[in-house]
Amino acid sequence: MTTALLTDHYELTMVQAALDAGTANRRSLFDLFTRRLPEGRRYGVVAGLGRALDAIDAFRFGDAELGFLLERGIIRENLADWLSDFRFTGDIWGYPEGEVYFPGSPVLSVEGTFAEACILETVLLSIYNHDSAIAAAGSRMTAMAGERSCAEMGSRRAGEWAAVAAARAAYITGFASTSNLEAGRTYGIPTIGTAAHSFTLLHDTEEEAFSAQIDSLGEDTTLLVDTYDVEAAIRKGIELTGGRLGAIRLDSGDLAIMARQARDLLDDLGATHTRIMVTSDLDEWQIALLQGAPVDGYGVGTSLVTGSGHPTCGFVYKLVARASSDEPDAALISVGKRSKGKNTLGGRKFAMRRRGEDGRAESEVIGLGAPPANDGNDRDLLIPIVTGGERVYSATLEDARRRHIDSLAELPLAARRISKGDPALETLILDETGTLTTNPYQAAPVVTNI
Amino acid sequence: MTTALLTDHYELTMVQAALDAGTANRRSLFDLFTRRLPEGRRYGVVAGLGRALDAIDAFRFGDAELGFLLERGIIRENLADWLSDFRFTGDIWGYPEGEVYFPGSPVLSVEGTFAEACILETVLLSIYNHDSAIAAAGSRMTAMAGERSCAEMGSRRAGEWAAVAAARAAYITGFASTSNLEAGRTYGIPTIGTAAHSFTLLHDTEEEAFSAQIDSLGEDTTLLVDTYDVEAAIRKGIELTGGRLGAIRLDSGDLAIMARQARDLLDDLGATHTRIMVTSDLDEWQIALLQGAPVDGYGVGTSLVTGSGHPTCGFVYKLVARASSDEPDAALISVGKRSKGKNTLGGRKFAMRRRGEDGRAESEVIGLGAPPANDGNDRDLLIPIVTGGERVYSATLEDARRRHIDSLAELPLAARRISKGDPALETLILDETGTLTTNPYQAAPVVTNI
Incomplete structure (x- = not known):
C-alpha cells in the first residue's frame, strides 16, 4: 500500500511550481517541532519515528497514483516523470522514539532537495502528531x-x-x-x-x-x-x-x-x-x-x-534553511517566516539535554548552527536516522520503551505530576557563539498551521 | 489489505469459547448506538457506513492471519477452520449516512450467528466512532x-x-x-x-x-x-x-x-x-x-x-437479542446487561422520526419489537443495508450529502445552535403495544465500555 497520496494537494503543486521555476533542487532543511506543548502538559513524548520511516519507504508513485494526479490536473508530465522514480535520497536526524521533548525541540530534521523534503511533510506530520499525542497521554497513565x-x-x-x-x-x-x-x-x-x-x-x-x-x-x-x-x-x-x-x-x-x-x-x-x-x-x-x-x-x-484531551500535538514542519542559490554546492542560509504569532526560528539546530552532576536534567538546549558545549554531564539528543537515503536508525520498540523510562527518570520529579503545569524543562536557545538568544516559542499561542 | 485483525483479541476468544460450547451459531442481534451525545451537542451525524461495508468485505482471514492467531494461542484449529472461509451471511440495517441521530437511535443493527456478528464489533465501532465524530463537528462548521x-x-x-x-x-x-x-x-x-x-x-x-x-x-x-x-x-x-x-x-x-x-x-x-x-x-x-x-x-x-473537542462518539455495540435455544428456528429473546450506569435496552428496534404537519421533526421514536405507528407525516429511519450477506445499500457520498441537508433541515431551528444544549429531539421508546416506556439512556452518564 503506497503512502504517496497521504499527502496534501499543495505539496505537489509547490513541487510542480518549483520544478517549473528551476528551484526544486535547492538543498533544503525542514524541522519538525512544536511551538508549545498542549496546555498544562509538562513534557511531550516522541512516538511515530519507526512508522514514519516505514511510510517513507512506502512513499512510491505508481501508475495508478500518477494517473490520478495527471487526470485531475494536479501535476504535469515533468513532475510525473520525477515522481515516477521518487526515492528519498537525503538525510534525516532527530530524537529517538521514547525520548521526551519540549517546545522548540527539533525532534526531526529532514535535509534534501526542496522537492524531496517538501513532499514528505503531510505524512510525517500525520504520524508524529497522532502517535506522539497518544504517547504523551500514555506516559502520564503508566506514571500513575x-x-x-x-x-x-x-x-x-x-x-x-x-x-x-x-x-x-x-x-x-x-x-x-x-x-x-x-x-x-x-x-x-x-x-x-x-x-x-x-x-x-x-x-x-x-x-x-x-x-x-x-x-x-x-x-x-x-x-x-x-x-x-x-x-x-x-x-x-x-x-x-x-x-x-x-x-x-x-x-x-x-x-x-x-x-x-x-x-x-x-x-x-x-x-x-x-x-x-x-x-x-x-x-x-x-x-x-x-x-x-x-x-x-x-x-x-x-x-x-484520544490523547486524554489533546488528540493531536502541535507539530509543524518548517523550512528553516535552504541553498542560497541553484549552484550544487551553495551554502545553506537560514530562513523563517514572520507571520504573526507563528514566526519560525531558522537555521540548523543541535539539541542537548543539560544535566547536573547528579544526572538530573536541567534544561533543553538548542544550538543554532553549532552544537552547544557539553560539560560531560550533558546528553546529546540527536541521532542519525537516514543518511544519504539509507535508513540507519534501527531501534526496536523495546529500545524505545527503555529510552522512555530513562529520559523520564532524569527529569525533575515535578515532570510526573498530572496537574497542569509548565514544561518540566526550559528550552534555551544558544547562537553559534554559545550566547543565549530569545526563544520565540516559549510563550507563543497554540496555533494550527496548514 | 485485510481488516480481520483490526479486532480486539476478546472477540476471537469469545467466539472460540462459544464454538467449543456449541453456542456460537445462536442467532444474535447486536445494536450499534450511543447512550448519549457528547456534552452539549444537539444531534449526531451518521458517517462511516460506506467504509464499514468495505471493511466487512475485506474482513478475511488468510494464512498469514490464521498463522499468527494460532501461533499466539489466541485461537485453536476448530476456530481457524471456521475463520478460514469467514464471510458475513447475516442481515444489517440501520440509518443511512448523513442522517442525524440521538441517544438510543439504533443507527446500525447486525443480525446473524453470534460468531459472525460478534467478530465485527471492533472494526464497526472504530469506523463509526471515528467518522461520526468528525461528521458531528463538520456539520456544525458548515452550518456556521x-x-x-x-x-x-x-x-x-x-x-x-x-x-x-x-x-x-x-x-x-x-x-x-x-x-x-x-x-x-x-x-x-x-x-x-x-x-x-x-x-x-x-x-x-x-x-x-x-x-x-x-x-x-x-x-x-x-x-x-x-x-x-x-x-x-x-x-x-x-x-x-x-x-x-x-x-x-x-x-x-x-x-x-x-x-x-x-x-x-x-x-x-x-x-x-x-x-x-x-x-x-x-x-x-x-x-x-x-x-x-x-x-x-x-x-x-x-x-x-479531532471532532472539535469530542474526538470519538460514544457508540457501543451490544447484544440485544439472541435465540432462546440452539434449535435452528428458535425465536429471539431480548437480552441486556444490568451493569450500573450501563444497562442496555434489549430487543429488536424500529426507528422513526415523528414530524408534525409542517414537516418539522418533533421526536425520535424507537419501537421495541414493532414499528411505531406512522401518521403519514412521520419518516421511517431504518433501511436495509446487507440482506443475507449481500450488500443492498448503494447510496453514494452525494446521496449522503443530500440526506444530511434534508435531515438537518427538518430539525427544530435550535438544533443548529453551536452553544451547549440538550439533544434537539427527545427519544421516545415505545413498547410493542405502542405504550411509552422509560428511556434508559436519556440521563445516563457518558461511559466507556470495552
Whole structure:
C-alpha cells in the first residue's frame, strides 16, 4: 500500500511550481517541532519515528497514483516523470522514539532537495502528531499506575488503522499489552482479552457462560463479573475454578469501592491469587485515584487513544534553511517566516539535554548552527536516522520503551505530576557563539498551521 | 489489505469459547448506538457506513492471519477452520449516512450467528466512532459557514489513514473539498491546495515565489500572503496578475480584521473578484465569529479532524437479542446487561422520526419489537443495508450529502445552535403495544465500555 497520496494537494503543486521555476533542487532543511506543548502538559513524548520511516519507504508513485494526479490536473508530465522514480535520497536526524521533548525541540530534521523534503511533510506530520499525542497521554497513565500493569484497549474509539498506531505508541510508554490484534501481528506487542458482556448474555445463565469460558480458555482466564450481580458472579467464578480463577474484571460502578469489596470477597473465598482488573472510562486521574484500591491492572481505552484531551500535538514542519542559490554546492542560509504569532526560528539546530552532576536534567538546549558545549554531564539528543537515503536508525520498540523510562527518570520529579503545569524543562536557545538568544516559542499561542 | 485483525483479541476468544460450547451459531442481534451525545451537542451525524461495508468485505482471514492467531494461542484449529472461509451471511440495517441521530437511535443493527456478528464489533465501532465524530463537528462548521465554502485541511493533525476517513466524513456534512489526495482518489472528493510558507521561503524574494506559482498554476491560483508583510504581498500578487488573481490566503493574526483590510485593499486595487480564504485554528465558533467578515472560504484543520473537542462518539455495540435455544428456528429473546450506569435496552428496534404537519421533526421514536405507528407525516429511519450477506445499500457520498441537508433541515431551528444544549429531539421508546416506556439512556452518564 503506497503512502504517496497521504499527502496534501499543495505539496505537489509547490513541487510542480518549483520544478517549473528551476528551484526544486535547492538543498533544503525542514524541522519538525512544536511551538508549545498542549496546555498544562509538562513534557511531550516522541512516538511515530519507526512508522514514519516505514511510510517513507512506502512513499512510491505508481501508475495508478500518477494517473490520478495527471487526470485531475494536479501535476504535469515533468513532475510525473520525477515522481515516477521518487526515492528519498537525503538525510534525516532527530530524537529517538521514547525520548521526551519540549517546545522548540527539533525532534526531526529532514535535509534534501526542496522537492524531496517538501513532499514528505503531510505524512510525517500525520504520524508524529497522532502517535506522539497518544504517547504523551500514555506516559502520564503508566506514571500513575506505577508497578501495576496497563493494557491498551481503545481500538473501538479510534479510526481503525489509527488504533494500531495507538497501541504501538502506548507500548512505547510502558503499556504492557493491547487488545488490538493487528498491533500484535505488526509490532509484536502482547495482546490480551477474554470476553465481553455479550458472551454472558448469549448463554442462558451466567454459570453456563463462565463454564464455557473456563472450559475453553482455562482457569487462569479473566471473568467479567458485572453483567448481573457482581458478588454472585465472583462467587460463581471461584466455585467453578476451585479458587484458581486468574482474574476478574470490573467494568462499571465506583471502581474503588467495588475493587475493595471484590478483594475482600475473593480473599474470604480463599482466592487470594485471583487478580482484579478494572476498565471503564479510565484516564490518568482515575488511575491516580485508584492507587489506594486493591487493583492489579488497568484497561484503558477512550482517554488513551484520544490523547486524554489533546488528540493531536502541535507539530509543524518548517523550512528553516535552504541553498542560497541553484549552484550544487551553495551554502545553506537560514530562513523563517514572520507571520504573526507563528514566526519560525531558522537555521540548523543541535539539541542537548543539560544535566547536573547528579544526572538530573536541567534544561533543553538548542544550538543554532553549532552544537552547544557539553560539560560531560550533558546528553546529546540527536541521532542519525537516514543518511544519504539509507535508513540507519534501527531501534526496536523495546529500545524505545527503555529510552522512555530513562529520559523520564532524569527529569525533575515535578515532570510526573498530572496537574497542569509548565514544561518540566526550559528550552534555551544558544547562537553559534554559545550566547543565549530569545526563544520565540516559549510563550507563543497554540496555533494550527496548514 | 485485510481488516480481520483490526479486532480486539476478546472477540476471537469469545467466539472460540462459544464454538467449543456449541453456542456460537445462536442467532444474535447486536445494536450499534450511543447512550448519549457528547456534552452539549444537539444531534449526531451518521458517517462511516460506506467504509464499514468495505471493511466487512475485506474482513478475511488468510494464512498469514490464521498463522499468527494460532501461533499466539489466541485461537485453536476448530476456530481457524471456521475463520478460514469467514464471510458475513447475516442481515444489517440501520440509518443511512448523513442522517442525524440521538441517544438510543439504533443507527446500525447486525443480525446473524453470534460468531459472525460478534467478530465485527471492533472494526464497526472504530469506523463509526471515528467518522461520526468528525461528521458531528463538520456539520456544525458548515452550518456556521452558511453559503461560504469550507475546505477540509486537517490531514497533518490526524493519523495518516484516519485523515482519509476524516475527509470523507467532512464531505458528507457539506465540506466542498479536501487537501487529502488519497481521499480524492478513493472517494472522488475534490482536492485543493496551492502553496505553503516554505515555497515563499525557498525563493530569494516573495516576488520570485509568487511569479513561479502564477507561472505554474495560473493567475487563478491562491497566494499565501502572510509570510512577511501582508499588504506588500497583496499588492505584489495583484500587480503580477494585473488584478486577475484568484484568491489570497490569510493564515495568521486576527482574521476578521485582516480580512477586512485585505478586502479593502483588493477593492482599492481593482481586484474585486479576488477571493479571500482564511485558515489558522478555525472551528465552528471562529467560523461563526467571521460571519461578518469579508471571507469567501474557510480552510479547517485540527478542530475538524479531532471532532472539535469530542474526538470519538460514544457508540457501543451490544447484544440485544439472541435465540432462546440452539434449535435452528428458535425465536429471539431480548437480552441486556444490568451493569450500573450501563444497562442496555434489549430487543429488536424500529426507528422513526415523528414530524408534525409542517414537516418539522418533533421526536425520535424507537419501537421495541414493532414499528411505531406512522401518521403519514412521520419518516421511517431504518433501511436495509446487507440482506443475507449481500450488500443492498448503494447510496453514494452525494446521496449522503443530500440526506444530511434534508435531515438537518427538518430539525427544530435550535438544533443548529453551536452553544451547549440538550439533544434537539427527545427519544421516545415505545413498547410493542405502542405504550411509552422509560428511556434508559436519556440521563445516563457518558461511559466507556470495552
